Amino acid sequence: MEPIIITAKGCNKDDYTHHGNMFLTGNGAMGVRGTLCEYRSEYMPAVNLCGIYDRVGDGWREPINAPNGLFAELSADGRKLSLPDSEYSEHKVSLNIRDGIYERETDFITDSGCVCFSEERIVSLADPNLILQCLTVRSDHAAEICAHTEIDGNVWDIHGPHLENFVCGEKDNICYVSAVTHEKSIPINVRETSEYDFPAEERRAVSDKSSFRDISFTAKPGESYKIYRKISVTAGKEHDLSSLGSYENEKAKHIAKWHGIWDVSYIEIDGDEAAERALNYSLYQLNCIAPRHSRSASIAARGLSGQVYKGAVFWDTEMFMLDYFLYTEPQVARTLVKYRIDTLGGALRKAASYGLDGAFYAWESQEGGYDACSDYNVTDVFTKRPMRTFFRDKQVHISSAVVYALDKYVEITGDTSVLNEGGYDVLTECAKFYRSLLLKKCGGDKYEIRDVIGPDEYHERVNNNAYTNAMARFVFRAAAKYTGSQEYKALADEIYMPKINNDGVIEQFDGYFDLEDCCIDEVRSRLLDPKEYWGGAYGVAAHTQVIKQADVVAMLSMLPDEFSDDVKKANLKYYEPRTEHGSSLSACMYSLLSCAVGDPEFAYPLFMKSAEADLRPGGKEWAGLVYIGGTHPAAEGGAWKVAIFGFAGLEIKNSEIICSPRLPKAWKSMRFKINYRGDIYDIQINGGDWSVTKL
């Protein structure tokens, strides 16, 4: 594998949100936003921690951003050199996704000449608590340099401040900032060492929430001065920095880990460099947030890119991200599945709170399965009042995603041990949950599921959403398959499935076809405020057939064996023009289904949209004054699904690996590996031909 480098040149003040996401580094335990090291909280730097949540007052519960140990700022001859304000001749940020290394290089212009400042940033894949940072200064003239490095406790928070009781200090050449979270007093410790081999004067000091060093030295023209920093971040026990190897040693271990990942994950596409680059970049993002530090953890909808969406785990993980790990690193998939098993308690409590049986998983899951989703999740732009939304209580398809993932995990890996470690309970409790949703009319012969929201969130409180009913049936079948339950087998046959009309189109929910059938532009033209919510009771889309995202199409993509190609084609054709794709989960579902029906050209732009979700600026970044941006791991996982299941047409049938290639025209060939039941297979697609080789 050649290195793939993602680069941005020049510094635009407004790039900080997009670059924060695009240049993210991370190791699953923590994510470091790709902002510049001299950026303070207004530019939203973050060392975002996996699974550590906090709540302040009535604000949303959200994950912690640890004190930013990466802060570093230069001054030369007493003048601060700092972006975005200082003058520069060249500035470049790049990300080497093969090695997992972030680099930044800036040539600052001073009165006396040029001072080059560069940073190498590594969030160690070998040590979940370790960040490496190497700062390099090179001046083309003699200059008095001061490198100010800091553990900055004034972190960016959306609903904070989450940290309190700060203790800042230094001891034995280690700077530290410790604090505890507001809600549960979880200790957060950041510690830092600096090493350099040139003469310098060092001053260490603290402020209320920070601990810093000023390393002052005289730079000779043309000479490079390097400061090697090791920064540990822990929730709980402090990290023993002295036990670590040298910077280069730790860096080598990190790179080796990344190379190990790419050995299996890397996908070669001959004929389409842009796609190859975007797709592998997508896998880079997924690997930065894969929870390898734990045996039971999951991935938030915005990964580790900040506090957006409360750092909560959505169905995105099960439906969009799981497959990539399942086929490349099953241990990560197991960790994701185990998270749901271990949060069953929260799901049981949630169901009970609604008077329902079994397990109703959290729509926005935090630790222990706590549902962070509010009953008032949207603010009315006209009245500024919170609007009652039903994501938490009516989006009942969430539990089916958990079962779907568990079933896939067992089917693909053959690892039935998760079943005995709680998987059976999940199956049984989710089946119980759906059973308790079933309603039969007096004298009726089928069970209905009423008053739900399907994947398309623009239509609230609908009856017999096709996706929901089909997934409930899937759950009953899975429960029957694993537990032998005859009752669930029978219920699967008794659940009402929306009819297919004469054109082969499945009605998204009861009465959908009666809604106004108008185009997306028409609906958009009715907006009185560009920021108003399209859904809800009175939104512009609510009483039309315009939908937010794949719904029937998601069902057809997720349950491909249950529907014919003709039905898939008809529904793709019907629903695509009616879909706003207002969710990053949408495009890949359409793309996948297009491949399934043999139309990779239609699929291609939707695939690229998914794969480039974090490479392109734009998208919905702000809801009023609230930042809702961040990385899009579900779109990235979706891109992998399209490439592998869609274009390559990979299937496992009777334990055999089979491909049905339908490559986009531009793709001459494609090569990738999968891990199937412990063995690595090398798969090559050349046009319509394919081969699989066990390595």
Place this chain on the structure above:
Amino acid sequence: MEPIIITAKGCNKDDYTHHGNMFLTGNGAMGVRGTLCEYRSEYMPAVNLCGIYDRVGDGWREPINAPNGLFAELSADGRKLSLPDSEYSEHKVSLNIRDGIYERETDFITDSGCVCFSEERIVSLADPNLILQCLTVRSDHAAEICAHTEIDGNVWDIHGPHLENFVCGEKDNICYVSAVTHEKSIPINVRETSEYDFPAEERRAVSDKSSFRDISFTAKPGESYKIYRKISVTAGKEHDLSSLGSYENEKAKHIAKWHGIWDVSYIEIDGDEAAERALNYSLYQLNCIAPRHSRSASIAARGLSGQVYKGAVFWDTEMFMLDYFLYTEPQVARTLVKYRIDTLGGALRKAASYGLDGAFYAWESQEGGYDACSDYNVTDVFTKRPMRTFFRDKQVHISSAVVYALDKYVEITGDTSVLNEGGYDVLTECAKFYRSLLLKKCGGDKYEIRDVIGPDEYHERVNNNAYTNAMARFVFRAAAKYTGSQEYKALADEIYMPKINNDGVIEQFDGYFDLEDCCIDEVRSRLLDPKEYWGGAYGVAAHTQVIKQADVVAMLSMLPDEFSDDVKKANLKYYEPRTEHGSSLSACMYSLLSCAVGDPEFAYPLFMKSAEADLRPGGKEWAGLVYIGGTHPAAEGGAWKVAIFGFAGLEIKNSEIICSPRLPKAWKSMRFKINYRGDIYDIQINGGDWSVTKL
């Protein structure tokens, strides 16, 4: 019976809405708003026709206002004498409710002295198509008078113009204006004769939509000049004015009819003249709109006071107005019940359109049971967009009101003939309808009714509304009782009834007790716009326990035998402070229940509020620029119910008339009559004693 005169003195330009209602005259076939005879359409005069509806374009379907044959305007010595602009020394409008006669008298001041103009107005109770109007002119000085009378076709319309193809003319001394309705080309004919016995010059002429006469004469000082007008209004065949008796003769017939009504209806209250007056006035209003001209017709929610609420029949008739007629003039009650029997077809079609069985009666019923209720019945004050409302499709309790009324009619009158004339079909089809609403959980033992609106319209799409479920049970029991159906008997026992909590309070619907419990003033204080809708998905009341009107309390009032006094007391106490009484149907329900639990003092102000609904100005008259005022016959019917069933405590038990008096303190005694199974009974209450005498 002494005459009861309702009077208003002086002319205030803004009185026209309130006076139009308070001084209404009518005979069931038509209602004439109590506006002045010289008022043109901007002051909203109306000759409102029962049961003749029209729709123009996308406007609401609403009843017709016929060309206004009552228009009359005076001039003296070439100067117009016309309110509200001309100078006057005295002006008085009065209504003699005993005789059913409207009178107006104005002393206009002219440069030469005083000209007195008076009008007597009678909407004949003896002839459903006849209006009598006597104009009197008396000048205190010699004056050249011109009385301009007109059939004014430029009528007040809310969503019109409804009339077209006007033909205006005069023939054989009869002036006429004919037109047809827009939608169905129903011919509307207004004809007029004038008689007078003094020398005058008469000019008759027509304009586009009007036909008029100018009667010019020289008035001698102090002498009265009378013009007797007979105006016929018909939808369909023209009326033969020549076959009528003299004005005085027709007037006498009219008065005799009113006296006949009062012979049974009049209620004496000793010790509280205000209550006596208001209560009998309420009965006046009900009698003006009782459809005696038909064997199958009903009463609109705003009676015949205009086009508000589309002239449609709501549950108001069955639940609030029926009883008065049932106990005083059963033939009218039969006509009301027959209307629902004869509109069963519309109810069957409506149910089928929602995929339901049986009869789902119109929420806003027009001819043939057509449901005039729109899916978008409220306009959002913030966006000016129509809001999706659910009155039409979710207020399923409407069909139970029809069965309730039918059952009461048969129980009280013993007239089972209505059953064979379609009543059985109504019972069966309504029971089928509720059966098709029943849902049972998988493994459940009770049937639920989900996703409805109860009487309290501020809470949409709720499950297991206590009122709705209890009334559905009532329907099943009624169906079982009349048809012997064992299935419905069983269903009545299988329907889920909301639990009674430890305090004896019945939860209005599933989850009501979990809503924010805050006071009405608090909810009101959250309004951003005084005109915003309290209900809907996001209204200020929607997520609180504040309700629009009696709901659980309506259930307890309507089904008194099914609940204990303790439960009634507990719910009255709980719900009253949480009730906005935003509907005129609310107060009387609370009042009635207060009497039932022995608290007539609490009941009294609520009773007066109902009885005086049209005697006091104010109330909700405007929704933005749309007039929503009119008379309040349901409140007036409710006042009768409180007086008779509440304060007097009348019950029929095993065919025996029983009273349980609980008079308000101020009431020394009370005397009234009822018609029970063809006999008239005189009932006297003296404090806690009572007697009943068959006449």
